[in-house]
Amino acid sequence: MPGGNAEASIEHVIAAPQFTIDWRRRIGSGSTRTRQVMAPVVAEAGKVFVMDGESTVTAVDAASGEVVWKVDVKPTGREAAGGVSAFGLPIPFVSEGGGSLSGGFGGGVAVSGGKVFVASGYRTMTALDAATGTVVWTQPVDVPIHGAPTVAGSRVYVIDVDNQIIAFNTTTGLQDWSYRGITEPARIMRASSPSVIGDTVIAPFSSGEVVALRAATGQPVQYPHDPFVVAVCTDDASRLPEPTGLPILDLNRPESVADFLLGNPGRYDYHTDHADLTEPRADVDAGRSAAAAVGRGAPAAGD
Numbered sequence: 001m002p003g004g005n006a007e008a009s010i011e012h013v014i015a016a017p018q019f020t021i022d023w024r025r026r027i028g029s030g031s032t033r034t035r036q037v038m039a040p041v042v043a044e045a046g047k048v049f050v051m052d053g054e055s056t057v058t059a060v061d062a063a064s065g066e067v068v069w070k071v072d073v074k075p076t077g078r079e080a081a082g083g084v085s086a087f088g089l090p091i092p093f094v095s096e097g098g099g100s101l102s103g104g105f106g107g108g109v110a111v112s113g114g115k116v117f118v119a120s121g122y123r124t125m126t127a128l129d130a131a132t133g134t135v136v137w138t139q140p141v142d143v144p145i146h147g148a149p150t151v152a153g154s155r156v157y158v159i160d161v162d163n164q165i166i167a168f169n170t171t172t173g174l175q176d177w178s179y180r181g182i183t184e185p186a187r188i189m190r191a192s193s194p195s196v197i198g199d200t201v202i203a204p205f206s207s208g209e210v211v212a213l214r215a216a217t218g219q220p221v222q223y224p225h226d227p228f229v230v231a232v233c234t235d236d237a238s239r240l241p242e243p244t245g246l247p248i249l250d251l252n253r254p255e256s257v258a259d260f261l262l263g264n265p266g267r268y269d270y271h272t273d274h275a276d277l278t279e280p281r282a283d284v285d286a287g288r289s290a291a292a293a294v295g296r297g298a299p300a301a302g303d
Helices: 254-263
Strands: 042-044 047-051 056-061 067-072 107-112 115-120 124-129 135-140 150-152 155-159 164-169 175-180 195-197 200-204 210-214 232-234 248-250
Touching (some): 047 107, 056 115, 124 155, 150 195, 155 200, 164 200, 248 254
Antiparallel strands (some): 042 047, 047 056, 056 067, 150 155, 155 164, 164 175, 200 210
């Protein structure tokens, strides 16, 4: 997944002691004035998945470099029309000589559960069969998506250029929920991917906001009354919106935060399949084994 796993953790990287080029493969359109290659490469089950500057996704055999399949996810027909931003500004797509569309740059890919999830600057979210490239589902969105998706459990999460995070069901493609941050008329045309820690989705927006949301509902973590918040991290306790009886961890002293996490592992592990959402319990991370999930979960909420 882009950035490592759903938690945006690279973890341990295994590599040969000396790097040499085994193969090289051209995968499609590169960056130009109207398009940008911004999708990180992802890999699973012996295949490498990459998206070019024109939203064509290619699966390459990791051992040989041979192309397994190639799919263009650009929309056609009425869906090919440009969009409109939250400020009512048009988002056009450029037709190259009356032919194919161009200019819907950005997006990215993630792979999980035998599907490749593709976010596109052409205002689409698509799931492909990882083995064959067959389109499983595709859903239009209102504005372009310039960042790669994040998959955890039964949902795939993306952030669009209007600072809205959208959660789609990985099986059906239907939208489970959305949450809109502060919309900006001018912004950097690159985007970070959400990260998922247990039952919490961390959404970074271009406005500078970082919001913690519940994965099941899209509702913000409610400080200080959310039963899953076990501590508060802040660099200035005087700025907390109201007093709390929870432990307050000083971000200026990272060693104290580490000591709390290491000393209280039972307090920040949760089930992702909560039968009772008011009681913290041992957790198994979405998309990870039980062994790999030890010591992971939703440790704290910042101010």
